[in-house]
Amino acid sequence: MESDDSVAREKEGLWKGRKRPWYKQKKKLWILIGVCTVLLIIIIIVAAVVVPNSGSGEEKRDESSGSDQSRLSGVLVPNGAPSWLNPYVWQDIADFNLTYTNETVGDMPIMGLNLTWDDSAKANEQVPALNEAWGDYAKRPARGVNVGGWLSLEPFITPSLFNYDLRMGIVDEYSLCKYLASRCESVLEKHYATFVTEDTFRQIRDAGLDHVRIPFSYWAVQTYDGDPYLFRTSWRYLLRAIEWCRRYGLRVNLDLHGLPGSQNGWNHSGRLGAINWLNGTDGGLNAQRSLEIHDRLSKFFAQPRYKNIIAYYGLANEPKMTYLPEDKVLQWTSDAYALVRKNGVSNAAVVFGDGFRGLHKWQGELTGLDNAALDVHQYLIFNTDLIVFNHSAKVRHACEGWTEETLESMDRATGFGPTLVAEWSQADTDCAKHLTNVGWGNRWTGTYITPDGSGDVTTPRCPTKDNRCSCDAANAPAGQWSDSYKQFLKMFAEAQMSSFEKGWGWFYWVWDTEDAPQWSYKKGLEAGVLPAKAYERSFDCDLSQIPSFSDLPETY
Numbered sequence: 188m189e190s191d192d193s194v195a196r197e198k199e200g201l202w203k204g205r206k207r208p209w210y211k212q213k214k215k216l217w218i219l220i221g222v223c224t225v226l227l228i229i230i231i232i233v234a235a236v237v238v239p240n241s242g243s244g245e246e247k248r249d250e251s252s253g254s255d256q257s258r259l260s261g262v263l264v265p266n267g268a269p270s271w272l273n274p275y276v277w278q279d280i281a282d283f284n285l286t287y288t289n290e291t292v293g294d295m296p297i298m299g300l301n302l303t304w305d306d307s308a309k310a311n312e313q314v315p316a317l318n319e320a321w322g323d324y325a326k327r328p329a330r331g332v333n334v335g336g337w338l339s340l341e342p343f344i345t346p347s348l349f350n351y352d353l354r355m356g357i358v359d360e361y362s363l364c365k366y367l368a369s370r371c372e373s374v375l376e377k378h379y380a381t382f383v384t385e386d387t388f389r390q391i392r393d394a395g396l397d398h399v400r401i402p403f404s405y406w407a408v409q410t411y412d413g414d415p416y417l418f419r420t421s422w423r424y425l426l427r428a429i430e431w432c433r434r435y436g437l438r439v440n441l442d443l444h445g446l447p448g449s450q451n452g453w454n455h456s457g458r459l460g461a462i463n464w465l466n467g468t469d470g471g472l473n474a475q476r477s478l479e480i481h482d483r484l485s486k487f488f489a490q491p492r493y494k495n496i497i498a499y500y501g502l503a504n505e506p507k508m509t510y511l512p513e514d515k516v517l518q519w520t521s522d523a524y525a526l527v528r529k530n531g532v533s534n535a536a537v538v539f540g541d542g543f544r545g546l547h548k549w550q551g552e553l554t555g556l557d558n559a560a561l562d563v564h565q566y567l568i569f570n571t572d573l574i575v576f577n578h579s580a581k582v583r584h585a586c587e588g589w590t591e592e593t594l595e596s597m598d599r600a601t602g603f604g605p606t607l608v609a610e611w612s613q614a615d616t617d618c619a620k621h622l623t624n625v626g627w628g629n630r631w632t633g634t635y636i637t638p639d640g641s642g643d644v645t646t647p648r649c650p651t652k653d654n655r656c657s658c659d660a661a662n663a664p665a666g667q668w669s670d671s672y673k674q675f676l677k678m679f680a681e682a683q684m685s686s687f688e689k690g691w692g693w694f695y696w697v698w699d700t701e702d703a704p705q706w707s708y709k710k711g712l713e714a715g716v717l718p719a720k721a722y723e724r725s726f727d728c729d730l731s732q733i734p735s736f737s738d739l740p741e742t743y
């Protein structure tokens with residue numbers, strides 16, 4: 188069958204291409220007109236059924252995406268196909284299989300995937316290829332990075348998407364899409380198509396990393412009750428990202444970052460405000476919906492093509508167990524674990540968040556789960572007692588404190604057992620724009636004011652605790668960092684790697700940011716404050732090597 192263009196070309200041929208002699212005999216003319224009319228009717232019917240509805244998509248397509256649009260010629264899509272099955276409306280078609288299919292697995296479309304796959308790549312010479320067993324993560328820890336702020340938005344990672352008058356209250360993906368309404372689709376897809384590309388995964392591989400954690404949210408699968416979220420577009424980007432990881436031998440940690448109702452009330456769950464997951468009137472409903480999401484996801488990711496590449500299957504990012512009833516979260520976690528295993532996700536370790544309750548509290552919990560890992564996120568700067576440490580003390584804490592915590596947690600006698608640090612960064616302040624929230628101040632300068640006043644910090648929480656607590660140097664571009672500040676940042680990173688490798692490994696938060704260079708692995712590499720290869724470090728927590736750093740971030 189045909190695409191729009193070829194039908195148009197054929198029409199031209201029918202009406203314009205005939206030669207004079209045909210018109211001389213009336214009988215032949217009438218036969219010709221009859222034949223043409225019949226053909227035209229057939230073409231109209233066929234066009235109505237199978238010709239792609241390419242109109243609006245063509246306008247939206249981003250020229251800079253680098254996709255070869257000629258691949259669309261001859262691609263047939265039934266009229267009325269939904270956007271996720273219609274490559275003519277996709278902004279980016281690179282590396283997707285464009286052949287239409289409405290087939291699903293676990294009620295999720297496979298559209299865009301190739302039939303075959305190749306697991307022979309290895310990330311580097313230190314690690315096995317995808318089609319070889321990784322082995323015990325306690326002996327060979329994961330070295331990974333998050334592609335955060337991509338399929339689940341975060342204002343501090345992409346402040347350009349949140350560049351509105353504060354009074355408009357655009358603080359998270361929910362309020363952004365509610366405001367953008369029908370434009371949410373083109374704005375978000377442009378971000379999906381450009382913020383992370385194939386090159387991202389090549390660079391991650393080249394940095395000596397071997398794992399990638401991919402945060403995504405429930406609206407990749409389903410939306411409810413008039414949610415303003417962009418439904419399902421992120422799904423195909425998630426699937427393509429996994430295929431790109433495969434190309435570079437990178438194993439994947441699937442991270443469900445936003446759950447129905449919000450599991451923590453934070454902006455990065457999609458919606459800032461109330462926790463309506465296992466809490467409030469709809470708490471049970473949203474917990475059930477979250478299980479339905481995992482039912483579909485786990486059926487999909489139980490397919491053989493994912494056996495070698497999905498190393499970690501995450502149930503819920505950062506459920507706020509300091510607020511939620513612990514027994515309910517534990518029960519939900521057990522139920523979700525059982526469901527995912529029942530559906531055939533067998534190789535991947537199932538991951539769940541530590542809930543901020545303290546690692547020792549996990550001792551003896553959920554002991555019946557096989558190949559499960561506890562996920563702790565280690566940051567100094569969200570804690571008013573730790574953010575004030577000077578740079579030397581920050582490195583020391585990263586070595587001593589976090590090694591101790593990791594070892595305690597890894598030991599079933601004192602903690603849960605298998606433990607992963609799936610988020611950490613080099614940030615030594617909470618100064619990055621929008622980091623605490625869109626429009627909020629920060630602890631560092633004592634300008635952190637919350638709507639209900641509960642967690643307010645109104646005196647400067649930097650090492651000097653005085654008017655030298657400024658964000659100017661902290662927010663300077665990496666190119667302006669002084670040599671000694673760079674030395675600190677590198678040692679701080681290597682200290683953390685060293686501690687977290689006492690467990691099942693680590694995932695840096697995040698691969699890249701628009702500003703916020705202390706949160707970007709990519710910018711850190713460029714500035715020389717991360718090891719060129721993640722497996723070759725110069726500092727391994729020999730405390731005698733820690734110099735007397737200056738207290739504050741410095742520019743030259």
Ligand SMILES: *[C@@H]1O[C@H](CO)[C@@H](O)[C@H](O)[C@H]1NC(C)=O
Pocket residue numbers: 282283284301430431
């Ligand atoms: C899918 O197959 C096509 C054709 O062989 C290829 O060009 C493309 O790179 C493949 N996509 C992925 C993600 O491997």
Ligand SMILES: *[C@@H]1O[C@H](CO)[C@@H](O)[C@H](O)[C@H]1NC(C)=O
Pocket residue numbers: 289290
């Ligand atoms: C899928 O497409 C086939 C034809 O290709 C059609 O017969 C079938 O009804 C479609 N199924 C759904 C669920 O749309």
Ligand SMILES: *[C@@H]1O[C@H](CO)[C@@H](O)[C@H](O)[C@H]1NC(C)=O
Pocket residue numbers: 284285286287288300301302303
């Ligand atoms: C693309 O998808 C179609 C439909 O599922 C399939 O028949 C075809 O083999 C796929 N192409 C590749 C290169 O895998």
Ligand SMILES: *[C@@H]1O[C@H](CO)[C@@H](O)[C@H](O)[C@H]1NC(C)=O
Pocket residue numbers: 452460461462463466467468510
């Ligand atoms: C829990 O739910 C109740 C009832 O809906 C609500 O008032 C409360 O704010 C919720 N808690 C949090 C932390 O959002």
Ligand SMILES: *[C@@H]1O[C@H](CO)[C@@H](O)[C@H](O)[C@H]1NC(C)=O
Pocket residue numbers: 577578579580735736737738
């Ligand atoms: C950093 O803080 C530690 C602990 O408070 C202190 O012992 C040390 O002298 C400080 N170092 C510098 C360089 O100020």
Ligand SMILES: CC(=O)N[C@H]1CO[C@H](CO)[C@@H](O)[C@@H]1O
Pocket residue numbers: 341342343452453454455459622623624
């Ligand atoms: C209020 C709120 O939810 N703030 C969070 C927004 O997300 C950043 C990280 O991107 C957190 O640090 C904030 O606590």
